[in-house]
Amino acid sequence: MNKQKREIMLTKIIIVLCLSIMSLYGIEEQNIQKVMDTKVKQVLNNLKNKSMSQSQKDQKNVRIIDEVFDYNTMAKISLGKKWKTLSNNEKAQFTKAFERKIKHSYLDKLRLYNNQKVNIKKLKKVKSNRITLETQVIGIDDTYKVIYLFYKKKQNNQWYIYDVELVGVSIIQTYRKQFSEFLKTKSVHQLIKSL
């Protein structure tokens, strides 16, 4: 019993540590465009680099996006009202599973679109704590509009990405709808498993 408690405590500490490390990153408002521009370039360079293996590329790219993607907030939004009904343990499990899902999905997409050019178009301050950054991805035969949505974290005044819109389709909105439909008939545990 005691051992179990200790284990739970330990995982809690690890989670808190992870969270505090995450919150060290983020971007300052005036730097969003610049930082995103260099990040996009870094990712594209990594993808084009022939001396690295695919898993090395993935690792490098994950590190680049980890600094600005707020997976915790994404996970929360994607579950909507249901989030509050989860136990702390479930929350942690779900966030972890969701983060993995998002990362894999993003990396898979990057792998496909490796010969493309990306232009940063315009930054728009929607609200005092919301900014959108419009970018244009130029593919072989089409161009796609990709919008990154940022929010300002109150605690440290840094900006983080909480959603990405690909050709008008919000990734988090799509997950939200799917999850809410899934949870109508199935449990959170099943959802975590299916992720």
Add this chain to the structure above:
Amino acid sequence: MRFLHFSLFILFFTLHGCATKETAPESNSQQSNTGITTTTEPQEENSNVDETKEESFEDEFEKEFSQNEEKETYDPLNRYNRAMTSFNDSVIIYGLTPVSKAYASIFPQPLRLGISNFVHNIQFPIRFTNNLLQGKFQNSSNELERFIVNSTVGLAGLMDPAKHYMDIHPHEEDFGQTLGHYGVGPGFHLVIPFIGPSNVRDIAGITLDAYLSPLVNIRGLENYKIPQNFGESVAIYAVHLINKTSLHLGEYEDLRKDAVDLYPFLRDIYEQKRDAEIGE
């Protein structure tokens, strides 16, 4: 009228925002009150305050995202759509993708790109007309310029010098978007065999587009159309589809992986995308 609705909507949300801002500290104090009554554990009080902070932060997101969810998708043909989605899915995975892969290995990319450009160029009447119908005159004139340049200098549309050298980009519009532009709602969702997700409005749109597209045969308009019968139209569509897929290999399979349940996933993506296109 649309503007009126829109501004009312915004007004509602800004007022709503003010209200929650004011109530937030109140609920805070309420929470800490309950914390005080149970004074035995001071730590709990702390976590309570934290939670309320988090809540208002979450509520803000909740509002932002539930805005678009208010219109619950009306889906009377759910069962048929589901079946048709899995049919189309198998067609793509076991038919279209392998064929497109083989096709891509035979024909070099520049040629495939040329065909794609050609098909896009010849469908100029659809884009031109619908830009006009939506009052986007600058876009229509861009389309006209693109058509003239690409049809001549661009070797009958095989190349796209208008985009690459003159920086004139296409403006994708179709009748479905024009209808949406004038406030026609999507109606219920309907998956078409071999074509994919659509809805009542867009099917009406596709039908009207078919009159303008030189690539679909219509009886009585033979002089204007390339295919002279239904079979030829289908053949052109098939080649176009294979050619297009060959330029986007793996994308569908990749997208599909993000789905928890394929049908509602593709349906929502389609509807979101169309809404965004109409709003542009």
